[in-house]
Amino acid sequence: MAYILKPEPLTAKAFAPFGEVIEITDREFYLINYGKTKRYNDLANLDTLENGGKPTISIFRSQPVQFPFRVEVMERHPQSSQAFISLERQVFFTLVAPVGEQPKLEDLRLFRVGLDQGINYRRGVWHHYMFSPAGERAFLCLDRTGGQGSNCDEYRFSEEILIEAC
Amino acid sequence: MAYILKPEPLTAKAFAPFGEVIEITDREFYLINYGKTKRYNDLANLDTLENGGKPTISIFRSQPVQFPFRVEVMERHPQSSQAFISLERQVFFTLVAPVGEQPKLEDLRLFRVGLDQGINYRRGVWHHYMFSPAGERAFLCLDRTGGQGSNCDEYRFSEEILIEAC
Numbered sequence: 001m002a003y004i005l006k007p008e009p010l011t012a013k014a015f016a017p018f019g020e021v022i023e024i025t026d027r028e029f030y031l032i033n034y035g036k037t038k039r040y041n042d043l044a045n046l047d048t049l050e051n052g053g054k055p056t057i058s059i060f061r062s063q064p065v066q067f068p069f070r071v072e073v074m075e076r077h078p079q080s081s082q083a084f085i086s087l088e089r090q091v092f093f094t095l096v097a098p099v100g101e102q103p104k105l106e107d108l109r110l111f112r113v114g115l116d117q118g119i120n121y122r123r124g125v126w127h128h129y130m131f132s133p134a135g136e137r138a139f140l141c142l143d144r145t146g147g148q149g150s151n152c153d154e155y156r157f158s159e160e161i162l163i164e165a166c
Numbered sequence: 167m168a169y170i171l172k173p174e175p176l177t178a179k180a181f182a183p184f185g186e187v188i189e190i191t192d193r194e195f196y197l198i199n200y201g202k203t204k205r206y207n208d209l210a211n212l213d214t215l216e217n218g219g220k221p222t223i224s225i226f227r228s229q230p231v232q233f234p235f236r237v238e239v240m241e242r243h244p245q246s247s248q249a250f251i252s253l254e255r256q257v258f259f260t261l262v263a264p265v266g267e268q269p270k271l272e273d274l275r276l277f278r279v280g281l282d283q284g285i286n287y288r289r290g291v292w293h294h295y296m297f298s299p300a301g302e303r304a305f306l307c308l309d310r311t312g313g314q315g316s317n318c319d320e321y322r323f324s325e326e327i328l329i330e331a332c
Contacts, residue, residue: 024225024304033295038227042311046221055212055221057249057286057308059190061204083223085306087282088255116253116304120223129199138190138282140251140306142223145208 002160003105005071007093010111010119018096018109018125020044022085022118044120046142047081053147059087060139064132071095071161074103074126079151080144084130085118087138093166094119095128102126102155110163126155133166168326169271171237173259176277176285184262184275184291186210188251188284210286212308213247219313225253226305230298237261237327240269240292245317246310250296251284253304259332260285261294268292268321276329292321299332 008014012021022043029038048055074097086092095110097103103126113119120142121127130139144151174180178187188209195204214221240263252258261276263269269292279285286308287293296305310317 022223022225024227029227032226033228033297036229036231037296039307040225040227042222042224044223046223048221049215055214055308056208057188057210057212058208059188059206060198061190061195061206062199063202065202085251085253087251089253130203131199141205142221142308 002162005095005108005110005161005163007110007112007166010113010117015111015119017098019081019120019122022083022120023116025116044083045081046083047123048144050079051148053080053144056143056145058141060130060141062130062132062137062139064134064136067163067165069163071128071157071163073154073156074128075152075154076124076126077121077143077151078124078153079147079149081120081123083118083120083142085140087140089115090137091115092137093133096121097126099124105159105161108161112166168328171261171274171276171327171329173276173278173332176279176283181277181285183264185247185288186286188249188286189282191282210249211247212249213289214310216245217314219246219310222309222311224307226296226307228296228298228303228305230300230302233329233331235329237294237323237329239320239322240294241318241320242290242292243309243317244290244319245313245315247286247289249284249286249308251306253306255281256303257281258303259299262287263292265290271325271327274327278332
């Protein structure tokens with residue numbers, strides 16, 4: 001029998017086990033630029049320096065998937081965080097599981113990332129690769145370049161896991 | 167007599183003395199995520215590690231300025247790069263001058279940053295503080311947190327420098 005995943009709203013509290021929500025809602029700021037700019041500072045931990053790594057900025061252009069979508073594989077980055085922000089102010093979805101030897105079916109969480117939100121996966125958090133619910137979409141990605149050692153592990157599920165629609 | 171600045175289009179080549187344009191136009195990519203995603207990798211040099219600094223992600227909300235706008239002050243960050251990307255896919259403007267002891271009037275360049283572009287100021291590049299031509303605007307900012315020493319110098323012009331409209 002298929003295991004069906006349902007999206008839930010993304011809040012800082014709900015996402016805390018997986019990383020940070022990059023947003024300004026209910027966050028503190030300070031004024032800079034002679035009072036003309038509110039700076040919401042240090043919204044995520046860009047954890048990219050392990051084993052000689054450096055932070056890097058990339059753009060991902062991701063193709064849409066068809067629903068119902070079967071979740072077959074998840075990945076984690078053992079040496080860095082990874083952040084995604086929509087460059088088109090579009091809603092997107094993120095499927096995560098906590099840090100651990102492998103993602104567990106019962107721990108999977110599917111979040112709907114709102115118009116004014118981005119996400120930063122903590123190092124080692126299992127996540128599905130970036131997919132778009134509709135249309136080809138562009139995302140800013142902040143992760144790690146250079147350094148020693150592999151930074152991607154994959155886990156393949158044998159169970160039938162479905163996202164019916166996003 | 168006032169010195170009038172005119173905006174020019176932003177291209178990677180024109181901006182090269184000041185830093186990188188964060189964009190995918192005419193850039194190479196490689197496929198990831200089982201062919202579903204194009205990764206345009208390492209689009210800017212996030213130079214943030216000087217003297218124990220770390221990369222950080224912030225959101226700036228900037229108020230609009232009135233035109234004609236008088237340019238009075240520019241700043242530079244001697245210990246880090248600084249990147250800006252519109253979170254609302256809005257055009258914005260950037261006023262820069264090359265690395266040097268002070269910004270020189272004759273070297274000022276005003277660029278119009280397009281819908282699908284961001285910018286990364288190289289360390290030490292003089293730039294005007296982030297301003298919006300219309301409406302309060304949100305920008306993602308990537309620069310430096312922590313570390314030792316000051317990371318902002320300012321220069322105040324005595325000349326009358328005007329941006330008539332953007």
